[in-house]
Amino acid sequence: MAKYSEAIERLIDEFTRLPGIGARSAERLAFHVLKSSQDEAMGLARAIEAVKTKIRPCRECFNIAEADLCAICADPRRDKAAICVVEQPKDLMALESTGVYRGVYHVLMGHIAPLEGVEPEDLTVDALVERVRRGPVREVILATNPTVAGDGTALHIASLLEPLKVQVTRLARGLPAGGQIEYANKSILADAISERRKI
Numbered sequence: 001m002a003k004y005s006e007a008i009e010r011l012i013d014e015f016t017r018l019p020g021i022g023a024r025s026a027e028r029l030a031f032h033v034l035k036s037s038q039d040e041a042m043g044l045a046r047a048i049e050a051v052k053t054k055i056r057p058c059r060e061c062f063n064i065a066e067a068d069l070c071a072i073c074a075d076p077r078r079d080k081a082a083i084c085v086v087e088q089p090k091d092l093m094a095l096e097s098t099g100v101y102r103g104v105y106h107v108l109m110g111h112i113a114p115l116e117g118v119e120p121e122d123l124t125v126d127a128l129v130e131r132v133r134r135g136p137v138r139e140v141i142l143a144t145n146p147t148v149a150g151d152g153t154a155l156h157i158a159s160l161l162e163p164l165k166v167q168v169t170r171l172a173r174g175l176p177a178g179g180q181i182e183y184a185n186k187s188i189l190a191d192a193i194s195e196r197r198k199i
């Protein structure tokens with residue numbers, strides 16, 4: 001098979017590694033970069049560099065942050081006594097887009113899945129319990145996905161929080177079982193959070 005020059009082949013290779021990008025799309029993207037202006041191409045390179053050098057987990061909630069605290073934790077108008085627990089930053093973004101929630105978050109960075117080797121210690125569960133213990137926290141909303149792993153993770157966290165005398169709620173059903181928060185429709189998500197129930 002014919003090969004392009006080494007630099008182009010390398011760029012195609014890198015694009016091929018991206019999720020959802022096949023060989024032909026990778027080739028198309030590489031040629032797009034080749035054709036684009038110096039400014040555009042370097043802008044892309046610098047944007048990639050910036051997410052890896054400037055971004056870090058929020059000290060409080062583990063959301064994506066560019067400073068010690070993420071924009072939500074740093075916002076004095078957010079209710080710090082309500083913590084919504086999500087699996088991924090993408091879920092947080094989906095819930096934020098509903099505009100109905102005024103509390104803060106805690107990002108677990110996954111869900112408990114012993115068969116895949118993911119134990120509670122691999123997530124930010126300990127930090128959450130510590131955060132609630134430090135308080136004052138009125139309510140913890142478990143907004144893990146309505147999947148077997150998400151439900152299991154929610155139950156595990158609920159049992160850890162039980163001795164701490166904090167109100168623990170779970171997003172209302174209405175979210176399709178087995179579905180994922182990041183793909184849920186905005187109005188369903190808004191209902192799920194407004195009609196959360198005690199567990």
Ligand SMILES: [Zn+2]
Binds near residue numbers: 072
């Ligand atoms: Zn934060």
